[in-house]
Amino acid sequence: MGKITLSQVTKSFGDVQVIPPLDLEINDGEFVVFVGPSGCGKSTLLRLIAGLEDVTSGRIEIDGAEATELPPAKRRLAMVFQSYALYPHMSVRKNIAFPMKMANVPEDEQARRIESAAKALNLTDYLDRKPGQLSGGQRQRVAIGRAIVREPAAFLFDEPLSNLDAALRVGMRLEISELHERLATTMIYVTHDQVEAMTMADKIVVLRAGHIEQVGSPLDLYRAPRNLFVAGFIGSPKMNFIEGQTAAAHGAHTIGIRPEHIEVSATEGLWQGRVAVSEHLGSDSFFHVHDTGLADVITVRASGEIGFRHGDTIFMTPREDQLHRFGADGLRL
Template sequence: MGSISLQKVSKVFGEAKVIPSIDLDINNGEFVVFVGPSGCGKSTLLRLIAGLEDVSGGKVVIDGKDATDAAPSERGLAMVFQSYALYPHMSVRNNIAFPLKMAGMPKEEIDKKVSDAARVLNLTDYLERKPRQLSGGQRQRVAIGRAIVRQPSAFLFDEPLSNLDAALRVNMRLEISELHQQLKTTMIYVTHDQVEAMTMADKIVVLNRGNIEQVGSPLELYRSPRNLFVAGFIGSPKMNLISGDYARAQNAATIGIRPEHVSLSTSDGDWRGTVTVAEHLGSDTFLHVNADGVGPITVRAGGEFGVKHGDTVFITPDKSRMHRFDDKGLAIPAAA
């Protein structure tokens, strides 16, 4: 079990409509990521599911039952926050066991559940340590372990990796994805980082100002963004958006082309441009080019593409990979 359905769910704070009205179905076992810029309502939506905020309208249905008015403890969900919220005076073992002790579970059963969770999270050797003796990634695993032992129908993650450095974020991203494969439990994960969304999700929900802009798999959103917001948000570096004469010549208000869908040459091409910034990353080089008659363009090139600021380059877009948008910012179907 672990299906969640939001039916016309809304949230109002005073005069502000944070969540105007949302319909969303999350299937049992899915890894769903809520992604969007700061202030888009993704954490508020997660808290509405958890019961930490009251809905202003609509229904929250969990496993087929109306849970709109149910207390958080009655929803069968476990939440992992951005802050680890560990008890500093308790050992790792006791931090993980705490919710089970509060529920009055027998000691033998608690010990087994804690041992099982520690084994899954590679924390067995750290059970007698205090949180201050752990790294940030280990502390986050303890917080996840405390959620696992409750055997929830779904896990809710609210930007759990934000406090970690870049290397630890990558490692924890992999660990959470592997954990999902092991547990086969529904997971809802909130992040503002679209790279996390693309690499972890079965299904991405793109939010903007409390509205759902698009729902789909990572590749669906990458290949077929529904509008300019999704086109500009999904993908790293983000999609180039071109308006003006070039777009009008393609029967569109705006043309989108991803940095990886253009070819680069130092001798000839469709657009002549001047390199303003060259970011050499080893595996890739990202070039920021001021293209004549088109404007700023970002290009993904090979890691050893030898150009620098001020060099002249020529860019040719792959027209079969172009995206067209109308004057309302909506995608124009390819056949139109």
């Protein structure tokens, strides 16, 4: 129903190639997240799939059928935009009905689908309001409702949660995940927030400058990042990278160790440093350690009970089995 295949797809704006040749397969029913820093081409890639941008070369197939030249409306994809892109002069009901009205769906069928979408998204009481009278989360749900009623082959989300406040974002994240479980439709989700990527995805596609750096399940990426970029991008706080002699001792150009894989102690350990900033979250504490002689700053994560303060001396021991080793070319050894 919603298998999407990109083969050798490129995109140039003038002389600038933003997407170098790229291959990607998205299976039916998968929740795929494109993640990467801003300007990495993830939104462009989504718009290529949507048909809002023309590919410069290459092929896009949807369900095995050539879709490269198809106009957006014919691709049976529904998109949820970052700004929600609701039609401000139409009521919620009319917004949701719009794609069906354009497709000449019979009135009673329209009403039925609006009813069920509104029920699923808790919008029943708001159907006659205008988008301007809704809160951010409600607008987001209307945008999703407008996508659902088209019964598309796949949903495309373009940073849909970036305009919401933190609490709402967590809630909507759950709702979208639940929606995916219920509909079992392919979803492609673009975000720069790796927490969203980790929590929602079946498959994460990490992009940098249009290149796919790695494709895999969230835990694959966390446990075995293919290169330094993925290692640094996935995981929060970031992985620590250490070069020089310490790395050479492990037979690598760079070694990486995640903050949560370092044991801390006030009295003894492999590495020594001075705490510069400590962040206490209650459940966890993060310490930013300077003067280790290894890197500018080493971040460690410890349980919330451990309290170091600014200027304290701290001893750290990395867990050997959790060390990531990278060669001089940045690739995993």
